[in-house]
Amino acid sequence: MKNSYWLTNLRLLDCRAGRLIAGKSVHIRDGVIDEVVEDAHPVTGAVFDLGNRVLMPGLIDCHVHVTAVKLNLAPGKELPTSLVTARSSRVMREMLLRGFTSVRDAGGADLGLKRAVEEGLFQGPRLFICGRAISQTGGHGDFRAQIDQPNVHEMEHTLNGIGRIADGVPEVRRATRDELRLGADHVKIMASGGVASVADPIDFLQYSDEELAAFVDEARRARTYVMAHTYTADAVERCVRAGVRTIEHGNLIDKPTAELMAARGAYLVPTLVTYDALAREGRNLGFSEVSLSKLERVLAVGSDSLRIAQAAGVKMAYGSDLLGELHRCQLDEFRLRSAVLSAPELIRSATSLGAEVVGMEGKLGVIAPGAYADMLVLDENPLEDINVLTDPTKNIRAIIKHGEFVKREI
Structure with a gap:
């Protein structure tokens, strides 16, 4: 593809305003939108x-696991790293072909993996990475079975690169610094119980206030932020008060917690x-x-969590969090959220x-001069359906x- 071309005779989707604008032409130069002018x-x-x-901006999924190439994350069933990498390349390519031009891992x-995409070795979305999620012993990132005995050599175990364990403020600081050293764009922590891990109930509060504060302090000094896996209202509140910027999942939030999130500018x-997807297919796929x-x-x-967050004015970004064979369901999040949120709200969640987040x-999620030329061409208007x-x-x-056509049927 030439490094300079025009797109004409289009209806431009303004995601922030939630409207289509006719009569525009868009000039792309060297992968960046150079001009948006009248036809x-x-x-x-x-x-x-x-x-x-x-013509609309490319989609952004703010919660993916591109290396989760199988549903069962239990230890002892690890795949060779080279095979995980190969399968991850397919996962990323399929995400891109669904219209996701950027994802946050x-x-x-x-x-x-991030460099492989940037260098064109793998075809996939722009990757924003945290490296390994950080968990306390017995937390959501500790996938050891309950019969496994402690082993000092396992305290920083990894599972296909998904997570690592750190306990206490010094270890929390060291683990955070280490992931940043390894190229993390943001820091991921496990701050409550989870579904996929067997040893921690959903309402299990994880990490002390001092540890949460240490995560946030390290991230801020590195000019980045913390994202936290949380479900219950009290887990969310602890994280937001500590300065966590994005709350992942949040299914059990309540009105006061949502209002605190909105006041602090935290994203859900x-x-x-x-x-x-797990309710429909998990048992057949071996989910415990x-x-x-x-x-x-x-x-x-x-x-209910969507309704509570919407009423409080919490900003909600698009996320999917799918594993293994279920990655193909990535776009169904639009359908599920549409029971509560309008089409313009849904489009904003996955773009601007x-x-x-x-x-x-100004660089992604918008079609404007100076933004990256990450765009989709649609036959119909998604604001209407x-x-x-x-x-x-x-x-x-x-x-x-x-600026490069990944798919072109025009």
């Missing part, structure tokens, strides 16, 4: 006539689709009975709000990442 503007060079189709992806990243029983609790209140406001985005094979005619 009447004289155009020279390569031109792609979009036939009055919709919540545990697993490392600097090597719901991930309803992972519970929906312990995890399935915990799943029922968070699944039942997922939509996602850009805010990853610290790329969000399901336009849930069937990319049918409705997405072109996918452009950094």
